[in-house]
Amino acid sequence: MLELRNVTKAFRETLAVNNVSLTFEPGQMVGVIGRSGAGKSTLLRLINRLIPASEGEIAFEGTSVGTLSGRELRAWRARCAMIFQQFNLVNRLDVLTNVLIGRIGTAHTLPVMFKHFPADDRATAALALDRLDLLPQALQRADTLSGGQQQRVAIARALVQNPSLILADEPIASLDPRNARLVMDALRRINQQDRITVICNLHTLDAARAYCDRIVGMAHGRVVFDGSPEQLTARVIQEIYGDETENAVDESLTSTIGAHMLASSMGQQMAAAH
Template sequence: MEGGAAVVILEVKNLSKDYKGGTKALTDVSFSVNEGEFVSIIGPSGAGKSTLLRCINRMIDASQGEVNFNGVSVRSLNKKDLRKHRTKIGMIFQHYNLVNRLSVFQNILHGRLGYKSTLAGVFGRYDEEEKNQAVELINKLGLQEEAYKRCDQLSGGQKQRVGIARALIQKPKMVLCDEPISSLDPSAAKIIMDHLKNINKEMGITCIFNLHQVDVAQKYSDRIIGVNAGRVIFNGTPDELTKDKIHEIYGSESGSLITD
């Protein structure tokens, strides 16, 4: 962080995930992320990127290893504490995970459910402050004209902006983004990445991305982690990501990813 020593917000130590049948999704993965960092995780399909993100917020239980977020051991939390803990970790999904029949405004407010009792959540009881926050985020992400549209009437890029707003209304310390632009055309993808970079800079929110696009990772990231077959094989700055390293991460897929 500028003007002081970096503060580690996330530490992953010797993390492994084995699925039934012996499939190893992750093997001995270790890295740390500083507060306010913008980190991309790249690698071919099936490399374990999504599994890694889901182990960080415990949507998936790891087989072994440690995940420490904001000074808390995530793997040791009980169900109640995990729910509370997840309010500090926003999640943005590849396929948006919105409720299509509800409006943009209602979908954004759903980001507050982690703070509610089950009953308050069922009846959609949100206070004025929460509604005002939703309006602010709608304005920030350029969704004013879509605010009361059903989400099934939106374009992919608009849906992803709703997903970002829903994550931000949680007031998270960190946002995990699982392939957030892979379903979008290049211009919509650029809008999403620009919004996320601005949020990272202006709000100081730590961002961790899974990305397929090496050039996007190089353009936006402070640091890149390369994963292949469930192992970390690169951890460095965009400048350190050479063509040889890209080839090592992607193997035979890498030819189409390298541009001069």
């Protein structure tokens, strides 16, 4: 279980995260929504210890994340995998090597520099790519892939870290609706099949409603909503997004997700009929 207790992060006089207390149960898929500057990205970086908290405590399974250093901190960052909006791949390297970089926390630096990875790690990376329908692209340069494919490579890289948590920071913000659906499908499938907790920052609430068990709404660094998608009322949405409420709905993404879910449902009904 991941616990945040009265966590605050200040950048000079700005409170990016303001006295946040949250508990994340194992196996949840949680969408964190809010307008730009609400504190969503800062929250994930605090959990991963990319930045330190100004006040409060973050604990995982009883261990205080804020006290970790050296090897223990590297182990935590491997166990708490990050996926970024801009993919963070090495463009000149092939896809398989980019995935294998996720194993760097368990390998020595010199062999990694020369791309000398154990056979077991290569097999694990290939399996992760296969799960994400990218094994045929394993030997292509990363920069030859589409944005959606690159983001799925980033998910595969997170998978080979053998994480307990996946933190996804706006993973579909720069993608078209079809690729956004593929990425969200992949995260949800991993969440359900592997029982990995996924905390996903999303700028619009449509994907959060479609894919997440629980939604956390942030505004001005504070948590203003924490509940199920069904509990998101018009009043709550207005509190989260303010005068950007209309921009919180991505109709193209909604229609793409809706069509996909309808097709999936029809397929299941036809299979049941036979």
